[in-house]
Amino acid sequence: MRVMVLGGGFGGLELTTRLSEEFGDDIDIVLIDKGDGFVFGFSKLEVMFGRALAPTVHHPYRDLVKPGVRFVQTTVRSIDPVAKRVETDAGAFESDILVVALGADLHPDATPGLLEGGNEFYTVAGAFALRDVLAEFDGGRVIVGVTSTPFKCPPAPSETALLMHDMLTARGIRDRSSIALVMPLGVPIPPSPAASRALLTAFAERGIEWHPERLITGLDAERKVALLSNGDEMPYDLFLGIPVHRAPDVVVSSGLTVDGWIPVDPLTLATRFPGVYAVGDVTSVGTPKAGVFAEGQAAVVAHQIASTINGAEPTTTYDGHGTCYLEFGDHEVAIVDVTFLSGQAPFGDMAGPSAELAADKIEFGRSRIQRWFGREWDPAATPIG
Ligand SMILES: Cc1cc2nc3c(=O)[nH]c(=O)nc-3n(C[C@H](O)[C@H](O)[C@H](O)COP(=O)(O)OP(=O)(O)OC[C@H]3O[C@@H](n4cnc5c(N)ncnc54)[C@H](O)[C@@H]3O)c2cc1C
Numbered sequence: 001m002r003v004m005v006l007g008g009g010f011g012g013l014e015l016t017t018r019l020s021e022e023f024g025d026d027i028d029i030v031l032i033d034k035g036d037g038f039v040f041g042f043s044k045l046e047v048m049f050g051r052a053l054a055p056t057v058h059h060p061y062r063d064l065v066k067p068g069v070r071f072v073q074t075t076v077r078s079i080d081p082v083a084k085r086v087e088t089d090a091g092a093f094e095s096d097i098l099v100v101a102l103g104a105d106l107h108p109d110a111t112p113g114l115l116e117g118g119n120e121f122y123t124v125a126g127a128f129a130l131r132d133v134l135a136e137f138d139g140g141r142v143i144v145g146v147t148s149t150p151f152k153c154p155p156a157p158s159e160t161a162l163l164m165h166d167m168l169t170a171r172g173i174r175d176r177s178s179i180a181l182v183m184p185l186g187v188p189i190p191p192s193p194a195a196s197r198a199l200l201t202a203f204a205e206r207g208i209e210w211h212p213e214r215l216i217t218g219l220d221a222e223r224k225v226a227l228l229s230n231g232d233e234m235p236y237d238l239f240l241g242i243p244v245h246r247a248p249d250v251v252v253s254s255g256l257t258v259d260g261w262i263p264v265d266p267l268t269l270a271t272r273f274p275g276v277y278a279v280g281d282v283t284s285v286g287t288p289k290a291g292v293f294a295e296g297q298a299a300v301v302a303h304q305i306a307s308t309i310n311g312a313e314p315t316t317t318y319d320g321h322g323t324c325y326l327e328f329g330d331h332e333v334a335i336v337d338v339t340f341l342s343g344q345a346p347f348g349d350m351a352g353p354s355a356e357l358a359a360d361k362i363e364f365g366r367s368r369i370q371r372w373f374g375r376e377w378d379p380a381a382t383p384i385g
Pocket of ligand 1: 006007008009010011012032033034035040041042043044045054074075076077101102103104112121122123152153156248250279280281282288289291292295325
């Protein structure tokens with residue numbers, strides 16, 4: 001039985017780890033990713049705000065030595081979901097079971113003026129480059145703005161506004177600065193009224209302007225003005241954008257997508273092609289695009305695949321549940337617990353923020369790197385640059 005997993009992000013790493021734990025050398029797994037390592041989404045914020053150095057948050061795939069798993073660093077060029085076969089820069093690969101975990105591609109170039117007049121912090125390169133930009137920023141009008149939906153990690157723009165407040169305060173330039181957050185949502189985290197209330201209170205206490213239910217449609221780089229979907233214009237000195245997200249082109253051209261993303265059975269993550277599953281940001285399963293959901297979906301697919309191999313009936317289905325950490329700044333973190341069930345309104349609650357939950361978040365990252373890569377990582381011990 002050959003299992004082929006496309007994408008070594010949150011979903012792909014969790015899936016291959018679970019199958020390797022269960023079958024060891026008795027399974028043949030090929031894990032393909034074009035990158036040379038994994039970076040947590042939240043580590044992007046750590047690096048850009050000067051709380052960690054880039055090399056310390058990069059987890060090389062060469063450390064990934066797991067029984068039954070072969071990692072191949074190459075770019076997937078085409079996917080045939082009927083034959084469960086892919087073409088890559090390293091040749092063709094065939095499989096009995098195919099899992100697509102290729103995430104969402106980011107397109108800063110799709111927003112007029114963003115590349116010329118602003119910055120984005122969702123790609124690894126964009127976030128890491130912002131470290132120097134933020135360190136040199138001397139105060140002024142800051143906008144954190146979302147350019148389209150859906151977008152990964154819906155709390156991340158709010159976290160960025162709060163961490164920006166901390167950074168400007170620590171450098172003594174908050175008084176001569178403003179921070180505005182432009183979001184397409186009515187409240188910061190719609191499924192959790194408690195988290196939304198806490199964030200809106202935190203924004204009000206810190207003087208962060210909240211602009212709900214609108215998108216950034218473009219930047220006029222010459223005038224240094226952001227253009228909003230409601231026709232407003234907002235002048236800025238520093239623009240931090242959340243770029244357009246799309247399923248990778250190779251996924252769209254494979255015929256797996258409908259309306260831009262891969263539809264899956266919400267209980268099993270099976271696509272309409274027999275023996276082909278999809279997990280994480282590349283799907284339209286109905287959960288937010290976040291690592292914790294990709295991870296939960298990967299666990300269910302691992303169980304489905306293990307049941308197929310063992311000739312047993314699967315006993316677990318996907319419950320749409322995830323817990324996300326939420327940075328409030330000042331080294332305090334909250335935890336938001338949310339559930340998305342098909343046909344029901346999502347619901348959720350929040351605990352914190354507190355220093356204890358900041359320690360929990362560190363443990364979350366540490367435990368994943370330990371399980372996925374088999375090595376120790378202490379995010380709190382990474383040198384601060
Ligand atoms: C600033 C920020 C903060 C975040 N904070 C959090 C957080 O606190 N908690 C949380 O749960 N989530 C967070 N996220 C979201 C999280 O990073 C993603 O939702 C998660 O990584 C999705 O997992 P995935 O497996 O679906 O895709 P990914 O992790 O994106 O993995 C997809 C992989 O596919 C590879 N790939 C793509 N195309 C090809 C190709 N053609 N050939 C070969 N390989 C390819 C990519 O290199 C990538 O490694 C954050 C995101 C950002 C941007």
